[in-house]
Amino acid sequence: MIDLSVNFAGVRFKNFVTVASGTFGFGREYSEYFDLSRLGGICVKGLTVQPRDGNPPVRIAETPGGILNSVGLQNPGVDAFIKTELPFLRGYDTRIIANISGNTPAEYALMAKKLSDAGIDIIEVNVSCPNVKAGGIAFGTDPCLAAEVTRAVKTVSEVPVMIKLSPNVTDIVSIARACEDAGADALSLINTLLGMRIDPRTGRPVLKNITGGLSGPAIFPIALRMVWQVCSAVSVPVMGMGGVSDTEGALEMLWAGASLVSAGTALFKDPLAAVSIVEGAETFFRENNMKGPCDIRGKLKLYD
């Protein structure tokens, strides 16, 4: 019997596959395509204290094997989420992970308290959004600030706290360690890499925001390396993401040490990508006489 379930920071996930924040909205749209209960969990669109409009369009550009986005955290605010969206999501048998972005540690704490009280399963603290000026990425590029936000959220949250790390750093391990030391229950990585495109004919940036966050298969090797480095350095569980688009990519993440694997941009090509990974993994484990993720998680075979 294959068992894809995972105990992640004390929360049981029916399988190890989740969908990445910002690529799945609040689940309503994709719920028309498949039963959301087939997912291990859903990371909802990044929330802020107040509703946010986001950045002006154009907000997306294609790149070889990837995309740039500059949505800029458009969302209805944490209160509207709890009131309007959470009840809908609770209609499904899957874990709900709230993704939050603040301008100050106090804002993070405020949202975390509300979400914890509302019974969210896990709080994902986004200290790595490259598309907003205040807050966001600044917290994710400095171990001290990342630790400060972690502590602020941990103080108020009664549910596990997961810090989402930025890849736009020299040493992701030092940030991961700082978050772990500050009490983080889990880590997720990676958010997008800061990138840019220019229309070669006109000299105009394709994105109105000039720069945007790079996601999709192009970043997979970078994400995998960082997941491996972080998993080798911390003892809290890790949700691995960044360019995962098929079963093979998800398995690579598991070998590297990830406990949960998240797919985002892959959904734009195939709305059923995450569900296919669940099915593909089941087949893989069955064909290889394995029980499930636990048989490969973190068991990268090094050369001697």
Add this chain to the structure above:
Amino acid sequence: MIDLSVNFAGVRFKNFVTVASGTFGFGREYSEYFDLSRLGGICVKGLTVQPRDGNPPVRIAETPGGILNSVGLQNPGVDAFIKTELPFLRGYDTRIIANISGNTPAEYALMAKKLSDAGIDIIEVNVSCPNVKAGGIAFGTDPCLAAEVTRAVKTVSEVPVMIKLSPNVTDIVSIARACEDAGADALSLINTLLGMRIDPRTGRPVLKNITGGLSGPAIFPIALRMVWQVCSAVSVPVMGMGGVSDTEGALEMLWAGASLVSAGTALFKDPLAAVSIVEGAETFFRENNMKGPCDIRGKLKLYD
């Protein structure tokens, strides 16, 4: 009349297109495919004080839109280069850029002195090789160390010194500024991003070295963003590279502020890629009634 020539740190390049270090050897092989004099310049394979064997194979892996390499600076040493390879390259009317990697600032200086005496056109100081343990990338991720290496090389070199920056950093601008302040005559960027692949069936890293450097179209948007950031912050000229594979990519680099543009991985698909960029750029400027790179360099059209 189109004029693709560039004055780069006082050195005249007949056109703005060069080939990236490590992807072109010492030019012998590709000289069978086209006249090397058609290139603006050639960055030769990274040199070290002593000959180096490099890392064990497998040394290359494919990734979506990119490749990982872990060659590890295999080269015959700086003396053999000067004696055996440089005379061959001098048979062509193109600029020769020597790329050097050391374990200490003194090693960098030693090589720079020899190459400067040998009459190389420009010295490219690689402080960003992700594939060797000692030296290399450590110098490229810390502004103080990068400045130290820059000063060491500048003290002995009578030819322009260009520092090659690593993208594996939180703030590439601070490193660029430190190098400029320490006397660098030019900057080149980006080197490869550290990445990894795992065979999903066996759990073995594809590369014997486990991690390797990511290059190719996948990294282009990151490279372009960094070139734009650095060009906006320093006043020394910049050689832009990272995933440039066609005329469009080269033009984007020019708009972002690069003075020279280098192509590397693109040659693996098409040995004539760099030459095609020269021709494509000529056509672009002619069709748009422009004189050449100077009409677009750094002239990114921002929205107001």
Add this chain to the structure above:
Amino acid sequence: MKSGSVFCEVEECSGLAENVFSIWLKADREILAAAQPGRFLHILCPEGSLLRRPISICQTQGDMLRLVFEVKGEGTRWLSRRRRGDSLDILGPLGSGFDLSGGPLLLAGGGIGAAPLLFCAQMKRCDAVLGFASGQKAVLLSEFASACDGAEFSSDDGSLGRRAYVTELLEERLRSGGYKGVLACGPEPMLRIAAGLCRDYSVPLQVSLEQRMGCGVGACLVCSCRIVKDNREGYARVCRDGPVFRASEVVWDD
């Protein structure tokens, strides 16, 4: 439950005009039932590209569905090279289409914007004014001529019909009066002028907008356009809240 992306077989792919192509696809019952004027298919055009391309449905016939599109870049070039028997990976129909209730209605199309309007004419007898850059660029003329009562054509250079912008034809029709609604598709400057005209003549206008898309289903929020609704200005999603919007709600870029 909607199915995810499905494969549709190409029945025919042919050139209609300079850089403009027509593809007939065999579609299943589910797709045909969901096809409505103004809705679009989100089409995978591979060759290294990750994002699907949105193309409006131009008309349906039996178990077939037609797309008419202009080659703009790699994706549409790939699409133009499909051949009978090839299959396309499509998602959709997506988005909310034109409201065809009431009448009489006038269709106003600029260039390739004529494509989705033909589907309107197929569903309901309408008048139409269509403008093209030139005769070489003009498409679907005979289809409109037979589907519409009074179809009028113009071109910017006079090589087809009158030498006039389509907005001039639109204004003449509005001046002569009698329309209960206008449905427009075309380049943004044309739509903006049409919006001004229809406001002046107090005729409700629906416009089909374009924006670069990611998911195409409403989840990723990249395809935004500026809308005023209930007196609040904010971003709407072209892929789901649109692509068809009431012109009176659209905040036009300047």
Add this chain to the structure above:
Amino acid sequence: MKSGSVFCEVEECSGLAENVFSIWLKADREILAAAQPGRFLHILCPEGSLLRRPISICQTQGDMLRLVFEVKGEGTRWLSRRRRGDSLDILGPLGSGFDLSGGPLLLAGGGIGAAPLLFCAQMKRCDAVLGFASGQKAVLLSEFASACDGAEFSSDDGSLGRRAYVTELLEERLRSGGYKGVLACGPEPMLRIAAGLCRDYSVPLQVSLEQRMGCGVGACLVCSCRIVKDNREGYARVCRDGPVFRASEVVWDD
């Protein structure tokens, strides 16, 4: 000056055995002149992949050139789906091939490693021993039977010829003596055993090695194998210094 990559038209692509395919390409004079046993073509197999795939030349005939390959992953799968009239973007022939001077020579092939050896047999009458996993996997049997004086086949499971590893056939031939050289291609374990045997019997062995490649022309140094030359151990480039090496110079992995 060599030309860069060129397009060659596919004359025929057909399945030979389980997962093994044969492609006949039309080649120009320059390519045919450079084709030699042991040399390879570096082939672009797109669908999002950046690196070319090295495939040995299996034989030539008139203005045609043949490749025989096994489907291993995305690239070779794409290749196996080519059809008559399609064109392939190829670089080469590249690398240094087998030295066919002297004789009598024995060819020793394991599995798909038989492919480049057929070209040797075409250029010079040789003996051959070939081993396959099974009869289903065996290819080029009739070609070898007619091109070689004494071609002998074996399979690991006995479903074709003798049940034996090809290295057993090789040892018998070496024992009976008379060969001035052995040319081998196949999986590394087979080549390593062959190297031991030929050393023991003091018969010079040439082996065709495989390594993942980048440029294919010798510039990027990714395709290394370990070689001892002039008493110095170091890396050689499979793409240019090889793929054919003297087995006595190869340092085998353990």
